[in-house]
Amino acid sequence: MQHxxxxxxxxxxxxxxxxxxxxRRRLLTRALHKRRQLSEVRNRAEQxxxxxxxxxxxxxxxxxxxxxxxxxxxxxxxxHFLFVDNASDDGxxxxxAEQPDTSLWRTPHSxxxxxxxxxxLTWLQIRHGHGHWCLTLDADEVFxxxxxxxxPLRALTEWLDMKDITSFxxxxxxxYPKGPLDAxxxxxxxxxxxxxxxxxxxxxxxxxxxxxxxxxxxxxxRARVFFxxxxxxxxxxxxxxxxxxxxxxxxxxxxxxxxxxxxxHVYDDQGGEKTSGILLHTKFLHMIADKSAEEKTRGEHxxxxxxxxxxxxxxxxxxxxxxxxxxxxxxxxxxxxMGLMSRGxxx
Numbered sequence: 001m002q003h004x005x006x007x008x009x010x011x012x013x014x015x016x017x018x019x020x021x022x023x024r025r026r027l028l029t030r031a032l033h034k035r036r037q038l039s040e041v042r043n044r045a046e047q048x049x050x051x052x053x054x055x056x057x058x059x060x061x062x063x064x065x066x067x068x069x070x071x072x073x074x075x076x077x078x079x080h081f082l083f084v085d086n087a088s089d090d091g092x093x094x095x096x097a098e099q100p101d102t103s104l105w106r107t108p109h110s111x112x113x114x115x116x117x118x119x120x121l122t123w124l125q126i127r128h129g130h131g132h133w134c135l136t137l138d139a140d141e142v143f144x145x146x147x148x149x150x151x152p153l154r155a156l157t158e159w160l161d162m163k164d165i166t167s168f169x170x171x172x173x174x175x176y177p178k179g180p181l182d183a184x185x186x187x188x189x190x191x192x193x194x195x196x197x198x199x200x201x202x203x204x205x206x207x208x209x210x211x212x213x214x215x216x217x218x219x220x221x222r223a224r225v226f227f228x229x230x231x232x233x234x235x236x237x238x239x240x241x242x243x244x245x246x247x248x249x250x251x252x253x254x255x256x257x258x259x260x261x262x263x264x265h266v267y268d269d270q271g272g273e274k275t276s277g278i279l280l281h282t283k284f285l286h287m288i289a290d291k292s293a294e295e296k297t298r299g300e301h302x303x304x305x306x307x308x309x310x311x312x313x314x315x316x317x318x319x320x321x322x323x324x325x326x327x328x329x330x331x332x333x334x335x336x337x338m339g340l341m342s343r344g345x346x347x
Contacts, residue, residue: 016211024259027115027250031122034114038084038123041104042097045082045128052079053153055135056124058117060086061291062139063095065282067189069139070099076143077153078135082128084120086111103128118251129245133157136241136255137279141172142192143241144332145277146343159346161244167258168242169266170277171340173199174220175329176284176321183318186285193329196282200224201327201338205231206238214238214257214264221284221321226311239279240266268344275344278335289316 048054055078059066070081081102085093086109096104107120114120125134133153135143145156145168160168175196177184184195204219215238223234239255243263250259257264268274292315327338335341 020212020259020261023252024248024250027119027122027252027259028126028248030115031119031126031250034119035123037107037109037114038105038120039107041085041093041106042102043105044080044101044103047101048080048128048132051132053077053133053135053157054079054129055081055137056083056121056129057081057137057139058084058086058111058121059088059092059096059139060111061088061090061092061294063088063090063092064186064188064287065139065192065285066092066095068192069137069142070102071189072142073135073137074101076148082121082124084117084124086117116254118254122250125245125249126247130247132245133160134243134245136243136251140282141241142280142282143170143277144280144341145170146275146332146336146341146346148277148332156346157242157244163345166244167240167263167266168277169215169238169240169274170242170279171204171217172237172239172279172281173335173340174222174237174281174283175199176221176326178320178322178326180318180320181284181288181315182286184286186287192282192285193280195286196280196284197328198322198326199329200325201340202325204237208269209257212252212257212259212264213261214240215267216256222311224323225319225321226314240264241279242277273342273344275346276342278332278341280329284321289318292316 055073083096083102083104085104085106093106096102111117121136137143176198177195178198186192186195200220203224204217207216209216216236217238218231218234218236220237223231227234236256240258240263241255252259266274292312296312336343
């Protein structure tokens with residue numbers, strides 16, 4: 001006979017699973033409704049072949065970053081890019097419309113009220129991503145993984161398929177220059193990491209979030225400089241950017257977590273290490289001061305923008321994020337040796 005406590009625990013687990021199933025359906029329904037906010041600019045989705053690796057992104061005024069972003073991910077092995085442009089006025093949409101391996105939609109609607117662009121991308125993933133390995137990235141994220149300089153992305157996804165692994169995690173690593181953020185201008189198409197050469201190697205806090213079973217990682221220069229007295233308010237750095245997509249999946253919070261929550265199990269809870277990657281974050285290029293002033297005015301990048309007023313104000317002052325503990329980036333092997341990414345069992 002089962003103990004009453006065991007029965008209550010079982011009921012609690014079943015109720016939570018039921019609630020999350022309905023939450024996933026709600027998010028998918030939201031995406032279905034939000035599709036009406038998208039206007040097709042250039043749809044080349046007929047180019048998408050079975051097995052193609054896709055990349056999804058929402059962008060606004062990223063014309064300077066896009067040439068390197070596209071070149072890097074093309075070299076990795078992305079076959080087709082699907083972008084939503086959120087009313088850019090710097091030539092972003094015109095540039096993307098010209099790219100032969102890119103499909104583009106545009107919307108003037110609220111980024112924040114679309115769950116920071118996730119609703120729009122969820123619809124495109126339902127429509128075009130089903131059955132494909134899909135990267136979901138911001139334009140200021142550069143995806144790398146063990147052996148990325150010698151092994152194409154398809155080698156990684158084929159290995160993940162062989163292991164019956166459907167999601168792949170990555171730490172977003174804030175990269176920054178030495179000196180004031182605006183001291184070294186960046187030109188479109190250049191290697192941003194010739195300027196953003198530094199990162200924080202060891203000040204990270206990790207929690208396992210019980211509800212969605214995802215890792216909540218905080219730290220890096222933003223926590224150190226802008227949230228030193230309130231570190232639990234610092235942005236979270238753990239993401240799940242690469243997923244073999246199914247039209248029933250949905251991101252919950254940016255790419256930090258998904259439903260069903262088994263997709264968030266990109267870590268080993270038995271003391272070992274799972275293969276993982278890095279998102280090199282290029283946020284802190286010289287344009288950051290102007291972008292921060294715009295983001296503060298628009299109030300579109302955080303659910304509670306009032307909490308981030310001081311953060312934006314500090315960024316407009318072009319601070320120096322470098323410190324004596326900063327580490328210069330040399331290679332992915334260095335990041336692996338420092339425990340920031342792992343090859344796991346992929347040799």
